[in-house]
Amino acid sequence: MPDDLLQPLREMLSEVLLRNPFWQKKLQGIDVATLQSPHDLDRLPFLFKPELVADQAAHPPYGSNLTDPRTRYTRVHGTSGTTGRPLRCLDTAESWQWVLSCWEQIYSLIGIRDDDVFAFPFSFGPFLGFWAAFEGAQKIGRMCLAGGGLSSEARLRMIEENSATVVCCTPTYALRLAEAAAAMGMDLANGPVRAIVVAGEPGGNVPAIRERIESAWDATVYDHWGMTEVGPLAVEPANDRGGLQMLAGKCLAEVIDPATGKSQTPGELGELVVTNLGRWGQPMIRYRTGDLVRERPGSPPLSPYLEGGVLGRTDDMFIVRGNNVFPTSVEAVLREFDDVVEYRMTLRHKREMPHLMIEVEPRPECDTIAALCERIHRRIKDRLNFQPEILAVGVGELPRFELKGRRFIREQS
Incomplete structure (x- = not known):
């Protein structure tokens, strides 16, 4: 050598x-x-x-x-x-x-x-x-x-x-x-x-x-x-x-x-x-x-x-319907929507099955919030092969971060 x-x-x-x-x-x-x-x-x-x-x-x-x-x-x-x-x-x-x-x-x-x-x-x-x-x-x-x-x-x-x-x-x-x-x-x-x-x-x-x-x-x-x-x-x-x-x-x-x-x-x-x-x-x-x-x-x-x-990260991966999912993969999809200002993901279990809820905060100018949530749902399903729950929240409801974003919450079952 x-x-x-x-x-x-x-x-x-x-x-x-x-x-x-x-x-x-x-x-x-x-x-x-x-x-x-x-x-x-x-x-x-x-x-x-x-x-x-x-x-x-x-x-x-x-x-x-x-x-x-x-x-x-x-x-x-x-x-x-x-x-x-x-x-x-x-x-x-x-x-x-x-x-x-x-x-x-x-x-x-x-x-x-x-x-x-x-x-x-x-x-x-x-x-x-x-x-x-x-x-x-x-x-x-x-x-x-x-x-x-x-x-x-x-x-x-x-x-x-x-x-x-x-x-x-x-x-x-x-x-x-x-x-x-x-x-x-x-x-x-x-x-x-x-x-x-x-x-x-x-x-x-x-x-x-x-x-x-x-x-x-x-x-x-x-x-x-x-x-x-x-x-x-x-x-x-x-x-x-x-x-x-x-x-x-x-x-x-x-x-x-x-x-x-x-x-x-x-x-x-x-x-x-x-x-x-x-x-x-x-x-x-x-x-x-x-x-x-x-x-x-x-x-x-x-x-x-x-x-x-x-x-x-090795400790962030979760499995939904047999699919290995990383929060960064979900964020990559969410950031494709200009109308999404901020978001938060919560992983919990429903009937012993993992379930991902995504709260999205739309831009104040967005007047098609229901359609936005539907487009996000469809794109995640098509891209990552699982169906999350998408919930729109009001302007300013989600926290803002100066340092690392804390946007992924894993609830203890």
């Missing part, structure tokens, strides 16, 4: 195993020197988020996955806790510079220009993505506008008054800002924004969602993927649209069959597993992300291109 793809991993493990109690125990008996080819990764165990949460509960507050003394850590970030208890993620000064270097590569791949001005229209909470994208843009010398603590209307004025050309937010909030701009009479399509970098939830590579955002803003949407646990590790390159490229040299990425744990055939749906290579202070080795992706055949080993981006 001309390139030793596992050399960075061996270098990291040689240091980590000297003083990280978590990995000393988990990788006991592993001879690092024998990790020579991508196939050798199979000898390393998977890492699951519940393991890390349990470890932090047993060794509060930060757990035993710490390679350095606590005095060397300079940042603490946290996961959202949407699938369980929040996880605290620490960085040393060195590992934080590595995180920012990932964003440098991301910004290069999407063609950021010298004269770009960045707007970050969100509150800066504990999540890593906000801070890393902001400081990463600063590191490459760009003006950065922080929109924390502002209303959506104030953020839109900030973008317009400062001639921001790049906006970073979730797909949900890009649509929310477009809704707010329309209510204000602001013409986003003739505004200064030329690029929108979206992350935090699937959507950037869902055609109907992308088209709605790009149409409202007259700007190019670039999808991005990362997690507080592992860092910012994938982006949709400007010259290769329609998917996500894992960052070369920053991680080792695998796509596995979530049921068997074996490598998935390229082109088939599988779970993304990531080993980051620069956060030695709290490394994540073969981390099961829970994100479902499809590797493009012919991708470089351990640096795959993910066709269509993130396609769903």
